[in-house]
Amino acid sequence: MSNRPQLAPYASRPEQSRGRRYPEEVPRFRSEYQRDRDRIVHCSAFRRLEYKTQVFVNHEGDMFRTRLTHSIEVAQIGRTMSRILGLNEDLVEAIALAHDLGHTPFGHAGQDVLNECMQHFGGFEHNLQSLRVVDELEEKYANFPGLNLTFETREGILKHCQRDKAKALGELGQRFLANTQPGLEAQLANLADEIAYNHHDIDDGLRAGLITVEQLLDVALFRAQYDEVQRLYPDISGRRLVHEITRRMIDVQVTNLVTTTQANIERESPASADEVRALGCSLVSYGDQVTAYNLELKRFLRHNLYRHYRVMRMTGKAGRVIRDLFGVFLETPSLMPPEQLQAARLLEAQQGESGRARAVADYIAGMTDRFAILEHGRLFDPAALT
Ligand code: MG
Numbered sequence: 001m002s003n004r005p006q007l008a009p010y011a012s013r014p015e016q017s018r019g020r021r022y023p024e025e026v027p028r029f030r031s032e033y034q035r036d037r038d039r040i041v042h043c044s045a046f047r048r049l050e051y052k053t054q055v056f057v058n059h060e061g062d063m064f065r066t067r068l069t070h071s072i073e074v075a076q077i078g079r080t081m082s083r084i085l086g087l088n089e090d091l092v093e094a095i096a097l098a099h100d101l102g103h104t105p106f107g108h109a110g111q112d113v114l115n116e117c118m119q120h121f122g123g124f125e126h127n128l129q130s131l132r133v134v135d136e137l138e139e140k141y142a143n144f145p146g147l148n149l150t151f152e153t154r155e156g157i158l159k160h161c162q163r164d165k166a167k168a169l170g171e172l173g174q175r176f177l178a179n180t181q182p183g184l185e186a187q188l189a190n191l192a193d194e195i196a197y198n199h200h201d202i203d204d205g206l207r208a209g210l211i212t213v214e215q216l217l218d219v220a221l222f223r224a225q226y227d228e229v230q231r232l233y234p235d236i237s238g239r240r241l242v243h244e245i246t247r248r249m250i251d252v253q254v255t256n257l258v259t260t261t262q263a264n265i266e267r268e269s270p271a272s273a274d275e276v277r278a279l280g281c282s283l284v285s286y287g288d289q290v291t292a293y294n295l296e297l298k299r300f301l302r303h304n305l306y307r308h309y310r311v312m313r314m315t316g317k318a319g320r321v322i323r324d325l326f327g328v329f330l331e332t333p334s335l336m337p338p339e340q341l342q343a344a345r346l347l348e349a350q351q352g353e354s355g356r357a358r359a360v361a362d363y364i365a366g367m368t369d370r371f372a373i374l375e376h377g378r379l380f381d382p383a384a385l386t
Contacts, residue, residue, distance in 0.1 A: 008086030102129025
């Protein structure tokens with residue numbers, strides 16, 4: 001059997017791309033989406049994902065997922081499903097690797113506080129920031145700002161968007177106003193993200209001792225796989241037990257998502273990626289049973305892991321670091337390094353105080369966990385070296 005992926009009629013085709021913001025020659029040896037993927041891998045925001053975390057702070061231990069390993073897991077799960085469904089793997093991979101580029105240090109805690117800080121200046125949303133990174137902030141090419149990615153990759157990066165913000169995004173924002181869908185690769189990458197974090201958060205949470213296997217037995221999806229693994233390997237325990245369970249849980253989700261999506265595609269039979277976009281509902285979805293499993297799992301993680309007192313302590317500290325940095329830089333932009341100061345002056349000249357605040361938010365959002373902590377020390381700890 002050939003292992004070469006065949007593109008289905010409803011897959012995104014690079015030769016039919018809606019193109020880049022700044023026209024470029026067609027790449028000689030790669031497809032347009034391979035080029036997008038490669039530009040993402042070579043950008044500076046991508047490297048910094050290694051030192052940013054979602055639930056844990058980067059210095060808490062070397063064993064936990066970082067945003068970089070998370071993004072690679074999303075790409076892996078997404079590519080597997082993409083190949084079975086006949087979608088464009090290169091595009092799924094590009095979206096998966098870029099989807100978290102705009103995340104602040106300290107995960108969701110960081111984003112929530114930065115959003116609060118920015119509430120009078122247009123707000124802060126990590127999803128929009130990922131787009132801003134690839135459209136504006138990366139400085140790599142002589143002819144254009146950002147990475148000049150294709151419409152389809154940018155469409156996938158922008159998972160959600162409020163209507164007022166969508167209006168400013170032209171063609172890219174259109175679907176949020178018209179309530180239509182992105183291409184299937186974007187839909188798929190979005191759910192691959194969820195499959196990845198639900199399961200690695202279980203793994204990391206157990207490793208950190210914040211949750212236990214006994215607690216997880218109340219979660220139906222976990223319990224079913226636990227029973228199966230115990231039946232097959234009655235003596236298994238520890239890390240092997242956990243991994244045998246989580247890998248089966250991922251398999252249940254992937255299998256269900258693929259078969260449900262195949263049935264949805266058959267029902268709607270879209271003849272092209274644009275026909276997928278015109279539909280009022282997402283074709284990539286789970287069946288009812290797995291949707292219910294997922295809700296239960298997410299509820300468990302929210303109550304027992306994300307709101308664990310040790311996580312909340314870290315969240316509180318992270319919030320204070322972000323708030324302090326934002327306040328001091330907004331008041332005195334000249335305390336930022338020259339490049340960021342220049343950006344602040346430029347944006348302030350164009351948009352007033354909101355522009356200055358945006359430059360401060362860009363600087364803070366781009367920081368890694370450890371850099372934010374260091375920078376905070378340099379500004380607030382009298383004994384620290386500046
Ligand atoms: Mg993610």
